[in-house]
Structure formats: structure tokens, C-alpha cells
Amino acid sequence: MEDKIQQFLTYLTVERGLAQNTIISYALDLKQFKAFCCRRQVVQVNRVERNLVLNYLLELKKTGRSSATISRHMAALKAYCRFLVDEQVLDSDPMANLESPGLQKKLPGVLAQDEVEKLLDQPRIGNTGGLRDKAMLELMYATGMRVSELLTLDLHHVDCEHGYVRCTGKGSKERIIPVGTIARNFLLEYLGRGRPKILGGKVENALFLNMRGQRLTRQGFWKIIKKYALEAGITKIITPHTLRHSFATHLLENGADLRALQEMLGHADITTTQIYTHLTQSKLREVYNKHHPRA
Structure with missing residues (x-):
């Protein structure tokens, strides 16, 4: 079983081009499934059957795992079992037509538009670090990029003259996102007088730098946005993706097309984008209840 798991992880990396965080998550989940199989004395991968999988999911539920965790384990197992069928290790897919009972997508937390304004007004652009933070947060809210995409940007990925940024998302898929005037202006100011001061003559391709002149990390970004909040x-509750979720919700609230939003967010499936429609519908209900005389 261990050999097949390693082959599967290699397949995800080489052929599917999945993000490293996804690979690590799948590896941990499948390691836990393998341990369960061993306790049930199932050590041959061709003995993985539907009842075994169902008992495993039941055990996860009995041990108090959240719906989101169980859903993630199911996603890993579904991909793994499809791989085993394709490799002719299994004759049939034990995960076929197996749905996540009662699992719902958790709606992401978003900021109201005035809260975003307050957040973006906090960095003090008179100093180098503040100017960097202002450009970075404005760019994130202007584009809806994932934090990982924002922090892997290099200088050549940004075209301030024409107002767009080119980023690489999940599955190594590249997309081009427009950048608004405000974010573009602060980005130009950061590139002109902020970034050179941070570098101090050193050479670095990364767009956003820590104060040592190295690429800013996810942890560094997390501390910055928490401080300004x-x-x-x-x-x-603020997460690294709060501005991304707010970007998507505010566009929909102001009449953006769902397909266009899907393209900007880099979602492979539009059903992922549709989660934001639930948020805007909740907002409409709130407005209705507040203002309709017979609500």
C-alpha cells in the first residue's frame, strides 16, 4: 500500500501539477487511512473495498472530526481510488457515487466595504515598510489573488503601464488579472522609492520583500494584516484570504458576472465561485428584513 501511495503522490506532482500544500495534505490523509487499514489487517491495496472505506469515514466521525476534515479525507480517497482503478490495481472504484452526507461548504468570512477602507487606510506610507504594506494590500484587494500567488510574484509579473498582473495559481495555471488605478499608483510608488530602499543595492526578483530584502513569507503577511486589522x-476574524473573499463578494454585490469572477479568482470549477453568491444572497436578505415593512 505504501508503494502505491507514493506512486499516487508522484502522479499528482508530475502529471497533475497540484500545489505542494495539496500534495502534503493528501499524503497526511492517506497515511492515516493506511494506518486504519493496517489495524483492520488489510495490507494489500487490492483489498480496499467500499465497506472498508465507509468504516473509515465512520471512525473519523465518531472521533469528533469536523465535517470539513471528513470532506477533505474523502477528496483524498476519491482521487486515490480513481488512480488505483486507472492503474488497474482495483477492478472497481469503492468511492464511486459516495457523497459526503450532510457536509456543507463553510462560507468564508468577508469584510464590509467600509471595513476594507479602514484596513487599507492603516499603513503609513511615509515609511518604507508602510508603503510596501499599502501597495501589497491594495494589490490583493484589487485582484483577489490568493496569498501564495501574491507572495510568489516577481517583478516581471506586473505591468503597471497597462494595468495587469500575471500570476500562477493552483495546478500551475497562469492567468492575467486587471489592476485598478489606486493599486497601480501605490505599486508604482513602492517600486520607485520603497523597494529600492529595502534592497539597499542587493538583487532580488521577488516583488514584495521583508525588511531584510528577501521574499516576504506567508507568515510575514499574516502578521501584517492582523496588525492592521x-x-x-x-x-x-481575519485570515490571510480575507481580502480575496471580500474582493469576490464586493464584485458580485456590484453586479459582476459570475464567469468573469471565476476567471479572475482562478477557479477550475464555477461551483467553487458560486459559494460567493450565497454570501450576497445573505446580504440581500439582511437588507430586506431591515427595510421591508412586512419583513
């Missing part, structure tokens, strides 16, 4: 008096 606190300074802005925002009490909502």
Missing part, C-alpha cells in the same frame, strides 16, 4: 478596530 487590530489598528483599524476590526473585530471580525
Whole structure:
């Protein structure tokens, strides 16, 4: 079983081109499934059957795993079993037509438009770090990029003259996203007087740098946005993707086309994008209840 899991992970990396974080997540989930199989004395991969999988999912539920965790394990197992069928290790797919019972997508937390304004007003552009932060947060809200995409940008990925950014998303898929005037202006200012001061004569391709002149990390970004949220008096839970979710929700609230939003967000499946329609519908319900005389 271990050999087949390693072959599957290699397949995901080489042929599917999945992100490293996804590969690591699948590896951990399948390691746990393998341990369960061993406890049930199933060590040959061709003995993986539907009842075994169902008992495994039941065990996850009994041990108090969240719906999101169980759903993630199911996604890993579905991909793994499809791989085993394609490799002719299994005659039939034990995960076929197996749905996640009662699992719902968790709606992402978003900021109201005035809260985004407060957050983006916090960086002090008179100093180098503040100017970097302002350009970075404005660019993220202007494009809806994932944090990983934002932080892997190099200088040549940004075209301030024509107003677009080219980023590489999940599955190594590249897309081009327009950049608004405000984000573009602060980006130009950062490139002109902020970034050169941080570098101090060193050479680095990364667009956004820490104060040592190296590429900014996800942890570094997380600390920055938490700090500004606190300074802005925002009490909502902030995550690294809060600006991405807010970008998507605000576009839909202002009449953006769902397909265009899917393209900008880099979603392979439009059903992923549709989660934001639930948020806008909730907003409509809130407005209705507040203002309709017979609500």
C-alpha cells in the first residue's frame, strides 16, 4: 500500500501539477487511512473495498472530526481510488457515487466595504515598510489573488503601464488579472522609492520583500494584516484570504458576472465561485428584513 501511495503522490506532482500544500495534505490523509487499514489487517491495496472505506469515514466521525476534515479525507480517497482503478490495481472504484452526507461548504468570512477602507487606510506610507504594506494590500484587494500567488510574484509579473498582473495559481495555471488605478499608483510608488530602499543595492526578483530584502513569507503577511486589522478596530476574524473573499463578494454585490469572477479568482470549477453568491444572497436578505415593512 505504501508503494502505491507514493506512486499516487508522484502522479499528482508530475502529471497533475497540484500545489505542494495539496500534495502534503493528501499524503497526511492517506497515511492515516493506511494506518486504519493496517489495524483492520488489510495490507494489500487490492483489498480496499467500499465497506472498508465507509468504516473509515465512520471512525473519523465518531472521533469528533469536523465535517470539513471528513470532506477533505474523502477528496483524498476519491482521487486515490480513481488512480488505483486507472492503474488497474482495483477492478472497481469503492468511492464511486459516495457523497459526503450532510457536509456543507463553510462560507468564508468577508469584510464590509467600509471595513476594507479602514484596513487599507492603516499603513503609513511615509515609511518604507508602510508603503510596501499599502501597495501589497491594495494589490490583493484589487485582484483577489490568493496569498501564495501574491507572495510568489516577481517583478516581471506586473505591468503597471497597462494595468495587469500575471500570476500562477493552483495546478500551475497562469492567468492575467486587471489592476485598478489606486493599486497601480501605490505599486508604482513602492517600486520607485520603497523597494529600492529595502534592497539597499542587493538583487532580488521577488516583488514584495521583508525588511531584510528577501521574499516576504506567508507568515510575514499574516502578521501584517492582523496588525492592521487590530489598528483599524476590526473585530471580525481575519485570515490571510480575507481580502480575496471580500474582493469576490464586493464584485458580485456590484453586479459582476459570475464567469468573469471565476476567471479572475482562478477557479477550475464555477461551483467553487458560486459559494460567493450565497454570501450576497445573505446580504440581500439582511437588507430586506431591515427595510421591508412586512419583513
